[in-house]
Amino acid sequence: MSDPFVVVGGDAAGMSAASKARRAAPDRDIVVFERGEWVSYGACGLPYYVKGEIQSLEDLVSVTPEEFREERDIDLRTGHEVVAIDTDERTVTAESESGTVVQPYGHLLIATGAESVVPPVDGVDREGVYTLGSMSDGKELREYVARARDDADLQQPDRGLACRYLEDCTGPVAVVGGGYIGIEMAEALAANDFEVNLFQRGDRVLKGFSDETSEYVAEHLRDEDVVLHLDAEVRALSGDDRVEAVVTADDRIEVEMVLLGTGVRPRTDLAEAAGIELGETGAIAADAYRETNVPDVYAAGDCAEATHVVTGEPAYVPLALTANRHGRAIGRTVTGTPTEGGDIAGTAAVKAFDSEAARTGILDPEEARAAGFDPVTETVTAKSRAGYYPADGTVTVTLTADRDSGRVLGASLVSEYGEGAVHRSHAIVAALEAKATVTDVENYDLAYAPPFNTTWDPVLVAAKVLAGTLRDTDMEP
Amino acid sequence: MSDPFVVVGGDAAGMSAASKARRAAPDRDIVVFERGEWVSYGACGLPYYVKGEIQSLEDLVSVTPEEFREERDIDLRTGHEVVAIDTDERTVTAESESGTVVQPYGHLLIATGAESVVPPVDGVDREGVYTLGSMSDGKELREYVARARDDADLQQPDRGLACRYLEDCTGPVAVVGGGYIGIEMAEALAANDFEVNLFQRGDRVLKGFSDETSEYVAEHLRDEDVVLHLDAEVRALSGDDRVEAVVTADDRIEVEMVLLGTGVRPRTDLAEAAGIELGETGAIAADAYRETNVPDVYAAGDCAEATHVVTGEPAYVPLALTANRHGRAIGRTVTGTPTEGGDIAGTAAVKAFDSEAARTGILDPEEARAAGFDPVTETVTAKSRAGYYPADGTVTVTLTADRDSGRVLGASLVSEYGEGAVHRSHAIVAALEAKATVTDVENYDLAYAPPFNTTWDPVLVAAKVLAGTLRDTDMEP
Missing domain, CATH: 3.50.50.60 (FAD/NAD(P)-binding domain)
Structure with missing residues (x-):
């Protein structure tokens, strides 16, 4: 009771750590604060949910909150936002509908994840502009897709002008960003008969991949009637209440919806305020055991950097496997078996239509x-x-x-x-x-x-x- | 002219070595003796040729004899059987229809390959008993399949008794040996509507794989109506001129054809007679550069052993990639750039129907x-x-x-x-x-x-x- 393992954030890193710690220490107090209602969900599956290949958001959840509580005996507190960490007193302060709690910790894991980057342009707050960082984002997008398809069925004759390329177009939409989220969402939207305009600031999609890979995937996108706008930095999302067009230096493309797939940044406010050091990448710095500069405080998942196996230097590559692996290692370390989290290689994979x-x-x-x-x-x-x-x-x-x-x-x-x-x-x-x-x-x-x-x-x-x-x-x- | 690179055997190892040597040494004399007419053929593709997925034997040839002669300027002598190597005189003696030639060598590569093992049981010389070690074996088998299918179309009503399991059976046949050749041939024959009886001496197929892999593949074989006879050592192939049944200790199964897939052994007679040492595996021993105990005499491919990367000991695993890789290294070594052939890991892959x-x-x-x-x-x-x-x-x-x-x-x-x-x-x-x-x-x-x-x-x-x-x-x- 005197030495709880406290976790801030209930997704891959946090729940992996909590689960592993539970298996290693059946009697340990393990408390997880999650500000939302979903835990341990597969955000990587959201494009396939929006596409319609996965029927229910619940299908993306590998372990439910009830299972964590009842089968794994983890004190999981959803709807609790941690607002402060006091590393001297070794406490975290969390707020929820039922008030504020101050929770002491013996070991602390910061697994606050990442948030979608919204480009600093006019109009990103208009209606019809989406990101895909959370389960609720996924829900809203799927609802939008269903609504738009219904509307299209009713109004098809009026929409011919905007849909320039496709015969049975649901409506022209924009995806901003040609990374893997942008491409997976282009596939998801095209599969629902939207005319997809993909805007990429640079001269190729998938810029972390080789030129040849980018070109190959770009060909596949074009073959599937995705309209690629390369070297097309978005200047504004215009419209009244609702977004009506994407404006670039050279063009103005009418769209009915915009999905921003312009990357993520680590959520570090809480850690910074507590005096926990960030690395050069802007994410939380941690050693091989994922311990931060503050003893007994660990960081893992999309809020933290990791060591790149090729350069030996810190890198920020927020992906699911690293979160799982590092969380798991921390769960072992805080229960008495020091375990390194392992390096990263910056590995990523994407399916783009049939490629x-x-x-x-x-x-x-x-x-x-x-x-x-x-x-x-x-x-x-x-x-x-x-x-x-x-x-x-x-x-x-x-x-x-x-x-x-x-x-x-x-x-x-x-x-x-x-x-x-x-x-x-x-x-x-x-x-x-x-x-x-x-x-x-x-x-x-x-x-x-x-x-x-x-x-x-x-x-x-x-x-x-x-x-x-x-x-x-x-x-x- | 005074320092020819001579190769005995014109398949993967030999032709890889000759080709690599040619690229490195445009003016070197390079002579290849091949006793058959085919060179550089993909024996691994033979089951797919028999199956009917590959239309022509020529499709299995990656480079034709004419291309080797004309484009690569290699003195390729098909129809030439090397009958002796004299390591003191540094010559090989080859016989062909046009007589005997004595060819001096500066460097010599022995790449005589392997031959099918025929089990020492009665009846293996009966008509209708096949192996699959060479292109002509493949040709004969495909002809058999075509003939049997034609017969079956004509005589189907008379064949019902022998084909116990399948409605449109072409005829019951036997495959002896549950290794990858046996399994690939079971697939090839089943695809042509034969009732396939697979005889395996031991208690599982694919004995070099794990039990679980064997069991998984065995299930797939059974699902495809292959009749698995496990712990079923073949005692005899009975019949008159033509094989009529496979006899085991417990059973006598009527069949119209038998394919022996009972492994291969290295062809080492020529090397042994020349005083070249074999290893404990029975294949030709060679060092990291694939040089034998006789200076300037190399060995590679299915006639030679190689070093296993896990044990560090010699092993005999005759497979195509090793032959190619070792041949290529020798081609570099004999043209002035000593190159190790690399170890083997005993890696193998097989497709078995849909697994x-x-x-x-x-x-x-x-x-x-x-x-x-x-x-x-x-x-x-x-x-x-x-x-x-x-x-x-x-x-x-x-x-x-x-x-x-x-x-x-x-x-x-x-x-x-x-x-x-x-x-x-x-x-x-x-x-x-x-x-x-x-x-x-x-x-x-x-x-x-x-x-x-x-x-x-x-x-x-x-x-x-x-x-x-x-x-x-x-x-x-």
Whole structure:
């Protein structure tokens, strides 16, 4: 009773930590404060909920609040917002409808997550402008989609002008941001017969991936009648009460809805106010055990930075697996078994209509040079199955390595959905974590059979080609 | 002219070596002797040719003899059987229809491949008994299939008794051996409406894979009406001229054809006669550069052993990728750039009807103990995509590690075809090559998105569970 483990935030990191701590310490007091009503939900599934492939928001929840309370004996307090942390007194203060509580802690985990970045332009507060950061965002979007489809069924003849490309258009909408959320939402909306305008500030979608991956995915988006607006920074969302158009430097596109997929930033206010240090990335800094500068105070999930396995430097890559893994490690550490959370590789995957893509490690040459590497990159397109096998898919692999050491730095892979770009990226992640060289990868004894790859899997083909380039450039004066 | 690179055997290892040497040394004399007419063919594709998914044997050839001769300037002599190697004189003697030639060599590569093992039982020489080791084997089998189907169309009413299970049976046939060739051929024959009886000496198919993988694949075979005869050592193939039945200790099954998929053994006669040493595995021994005990004489492909990355000991695992990789390394070595061929991990993959399976490393407890390890194994079945995603596949992963060091020793994975067991095995291969521990794998930052896996990929789930078991057993007295 005197040494409670207190968690602020009831999503992946927080609930993983609480669950792991419970298994390790059956008698420990474990208190979780969550300001909303949902806990342990799969935010990554929201685009598929909006799309209509998942029927109920509840389906995204892996463990319900009741299960946490009753089966895992965790004192989970939803509807409680933590408003202050006192690291001297070792307490947190939480407010709820029933008043204010001051909760002492023995160990504290800050898992406050991230919030959607709203670009600083006129009109983002108009009706019809959405983000997709929370379950309630998902609910509102799905309701919008259903409403718009009903309206379209009634009024189709009046909407022809705005929907320029599609015959049975539900209405033209905008997605701002060509990252994975933007692309998944473009798919979700297009599947519901919206004409989707995708606005990307830079000159390509999926900027963390390779150029070739971006181009491949962009082609798929265009094939599916998504209208790509590249180099198109949004200046304003115009309209009266309701958004009516997206305004860029060159254009004004009429839309009926805008989804902002312009990234997230860590929620750090609470930690900062308590004197907990942030790192250079702007997220909460933590050591290998995920402990902050304040003893017994941990941070994990989308509010915290982590160590990048390639650079050895802190990085901010807010994704679900890291949150789970770090939460789990903290649950063990605070119950007596110090456990490192492990590094990150900046790995990400996305399905874009009928294509799939993954990236991992460091691909950007400037980023690589800043970390002391001399990056060399090759891209190959290789058959995804034996050439004679009755299927003709390909996988395009971009591989980057350091010129002198040959160490693999990063990769980006893309293929048709089902041709295995994403699962093949697993091999490169393992190579990054092992600090393997391109020659090491070239010699991987990967599984081969005609229905799955060519004798040299596309990953090996990329390694062969890049190893050759490294050898050739070695010989230059 | 004075220092030719001579290759004996024109398949994967030989032609890879010749091609690589040509690229590195445009003026070198490169002579390849191949006793047959086919070179550089994908024997792994033969089951799909017999099945009918590949229309022509030529489709299996990646580079034709003409291309090797004309585009790659390789002196390829098909129809030439090398009958002697003289390592003192540094010559090989080859016979062909046009006589005998004695060819001097500067470097020699022995790439004589493997031959099908025919079990020492009565009747294996009867008509209607096939193996699948060569292109001509494939041709004969496909012709048999076509002929039998034609006959069946004409005579169906007379064949009802022998085909016990299937309505439109082409005829009952036997496949002897439940390895990957046996299983691929069972699929090929079943797809052509044969009733397939699969005879396996041991108690499960795919004995190099985990029990759970074997059981999963066996279920798929049974679902497809393959009649599995386990613990069924074949005693004789009875009949008159033509095979009529497979006889085991307990049973006599009438069949119209028998395919022997009972493994291969290295073709080493030529090397042995020349004083080249074999290893304990019975295949030709070679060092890291694939050089034999005789200087300047190399061995690669299905006639040679290789070093296993887990045990550090020689192993005989005759597969296409190793042949290609070792051939390529030799091509570089003999042209002035010493290049190691790389180790093997004993990786293999197979598609069995609608399932897929892969294995890598050391799974057999006795084999692990013989190599000085104390193996601990866990098997998990985990969802292949997010639980809420509209698909409900699973991947079953068996993972083995050493108790004390935690080092990963091997894995076996199985799933429905398309759910990614094979491509996921790539991560474990990379882990084996890096000598990674289970905790290392548990911390891999693998790609995640709902259409591809759960937040913890099945590979990570297996690592988590096995790491937990290792920790628990650590604490035992």
